Amino acid sequence: MKKRRLVMRSVILLILGAAVAYTLYANFSKDKIHKVEMGKEAPDFVLVDMDGETHRLSDYKGQGVFLNFWGTWCKPCEKEMPYINNQYKQFKDQGVQTIAVNISESKLVVNKFLERHDLEFPVVIDKDRQVENAYGIGPLPATFLIDPEGKVVKYHTGTLTEPMVREFMEQVKP
Template sequence: MKKRRLVMRTAILVILFAAVAYTLYANFNKENVHKVQIGKEAPDFVLVDMDGKEHQLSDYKGQGVFLNFWGTWCKPCEKEMPFINNQYEQFKNQGVQTIAVNISESNLAVNKFIERHGMTFPVVIDKNEDVKAAYGIGPLPATFLINPEGEVVKYHTGTLTEPMVKDFMTQIKP
C-alpha cells in the first residue's frame, strides 16, 4: 500500500514539474511566437467576408491596410470596434482599408456582433485559423499595419483608443 502511494505521489510531482517547466518555457519564448516581422512582406491570404466576397491581402497593394484580429467574446475587441469603424469611415477614401479577421467563430455570432455595433468595414472569418497561425497571433485583439508596398510597419496587441486608430491609419496612408 505504501509503495503504491509513493508511486502515485511521484507521478503527480512529475506531472506538476512538467506543467511548470512548460509554462516557464512558453512565457520566456512568447516574444518569438510572432512569425511576421516588421519591415517584411505581410503573409498573403484569401478569406471570405460576411457577404460572400473574397478578400485577398495582395489585392490591396498600393493601399494601406489596417488588419485587426478579434473575437466576439473579447471585451477589449468590442471596446475598440466603434473607434475602428469611425476611423474607417474617415480613411476609406484616402487609400486606407480595414479588414477585421474574426478567429473561427460562427457566421451567426459574427453577424449579430456586426449588426449590434454597426460595423461597415469588411469582416472575414478565419475558420481554420490558418491566417492566425501565419501571423503568429497570441492574445486578442491584435492589429497589424501594412503599408502600400505590402510590408508590415507595426504590430500592436491590446485595446486601441480612437486617437491610436487615427494615428495608425495616418501612418499607412499612401
C-alpha cells in the same frame, strides 16, 4: 495502504512535473514564433468575409490596410470596434481599407457580435489560425498597418483609442 498512497503521490508528482515542463517549453518556444518585421512585405492571405466575399491582402496593393486581429470574447477588442468603424467610414474613400480578422470563432458568434455593434467594415474568420500564425500574433487585440506597397509599417498590440485609429489610418493613406 502506504504503498498505494506512495504510488498515487508519485503519479500526481509526475503529472505536475509534466505540466511544468510543458509550460516552460511553451513559453520558451513562443518567442520563436516568426513575427512580421517592420518594413518587410506583409504575408499574403485569402479569407472569406461574413457575406461570402473573398479578401486577398495582395489585392489591396496601392491602398493602405488597417489589419486588426480580434475575438468576440476580448473586451478591449470590443471597446475599440466602434472607433475602427467610425474611422473606416472616414477613410474608406481615401484609399485605406480595414480588415478585421477574427481568430477562429464560429460564424454564428461573429455574426451576433457584428449585429450588436452594427459594424460596416469587412470581417473575416481565420478558422485554422494560419493567418494568426503567419503574423505571429500574441495577445489580442493586435493591429498591423500595411502601406500601399504592401509593407508593414506598424504593429500595435492592445486597445486603440479613436484618435489612435485615426492617426494609424492617416499613416497608411496613399
